[in-house]
Amino acid sequence: MPNKINIAEKFALFDEHWTPKIIAQANGQLVKLAKGSGKLIWHVHENEDELFLVFKGRLTLMLRNGSIVLEPGDMFVVPAGVEHCPLAEPDTHIMLIEPASTEHTGTQRTKITVATEHQRWI
Template sequence: MNKINIAEKFGLFDQQWTPKVISQSNGQLVKIAKGSGELVWHTHDNEDELFIVFKGQLTLQLRAKNIILNPGEMYVVPKGVEHCPKAHPDTHFMMIEPTSTAHTGENLSERTVSSDQQEWI
């Protein structure tokens, strides 16, 4: 495996809320995405979801509180916790999650990316 330049990978796409897989390790996918505005409220019943922000600001809206992430900060949404990511324009972030994690859990919307649609870059 070759080293990966994450900034270079972010330059390969413009889509919002469409995670791109850049690597895999021990059954976990390493994904990057860009976001602006809100995604959808959803839950991952069996998987934690780790978010790391590289650029912009990502708010993980939880029913009990909001977690605001700036560049260099991360947060793990525990399995079973309903959340709705909300991003300032052109926010860049990474997610590390099991290969079984559905993009928007059971809440399907026009923004949902199915596992067979996941793009490796």
Template sequence: MEKINIQEKFSLFDETWTPKIIAESNGQLVKIAKGEGKLVWHSHENEDELFIVFKGKLTLLLRDGAVTLHPGELFVVKKGLEHCPVAEEETHFMMIEPASTAHTGAVVSEQTVSVDNQTHI
């Protein structure tokens, strides 16, 4: 295995809200994505989802408030917690989650990336 340059990986795509797999470890996927605008409200019934921001500002709307992440900050959305990621400007972030985690949980929208269509970069 070779080392991974995360910034270089971000330069390989422009799509928003389409996570790209950059590594795997012990059944966990390490994914990066760009966000701008709003994803959909969703939850993950059985999996926690860890977010780390590298560039921009990611707000995770929760039904009882919101958590805003800046570069170098992380937050874990606990399983079953409904959330909606929002980025006012282009934001680069990483997610670490079990391989079983569906992109938008049980919610399917035009933004949803199916498990079969996840891209490794």
């Protein structure tokens, strides 16, 4: 029988910001946790939707045509091809659900980009 996953326990395992950690996989989709603080970078996922669900803090998803503010319990799906830039209050806790093929910062590569092959399970 598969083990249940306690989200709060998983968030307690890491402190890094903007470094997604994989906690589950279902039907080719990865379930990831991340902590955010400040701005990530503007990027786009040309072929994948990206679901954001906030557990703690406040996440603003800046889009070129406006912004979406997410509080705990709120979620939003950034459609494929939509450029966005996450901006988080300190220690914001976020769940992401996205296809396994989704690159961390799309085609943008910076020192904060975590390559897909380096994202780790916790």
